[in-house]
Amino acid sequence: MRIYLRAMVAGSLAGGLLSAWLAPRLIAWWFEPPVPLGFSCRTPIEYALQRLQWAQLIGVAVGATAGPILFMAFKPRKDQRLP
Numbered sequence: 442m443r444i445y446l447r448a449m450v451a452g453s454l455a456g457g458l459l460s461a462w463l464a465p466r467l468i469a470w471w472f473e474p475p476v477p478l479g480f481s482c483r484t485p486i487e488y489a490l491q492r493l494q495w496a497q498l499i500g501v502a503v504g505a506t507a508g509p510i511l512f513m514a515f516k517p518r519k520d521q522r523l524p
Contacts, residue, residue, distance in 0.1 A: 445509050452508015453501045460500025
């Protein structure tokens, strides 16, 4: 059980780091402000940061799910280990 928890934490950290690195670029690529830009940029910035936070949360959740799955898929079985 402990090893699966470690795999989940490692996957969460990897997903969080990857989403923190990629999310700003993706937001800049997709960004279309929900309001027309005027003198105040506060609303578009709040909108972009909210999207960044959701992207990071989703990245952590995907990493926490994919970590144990990948660990179970690639771990050596007991009969395949060297003596």
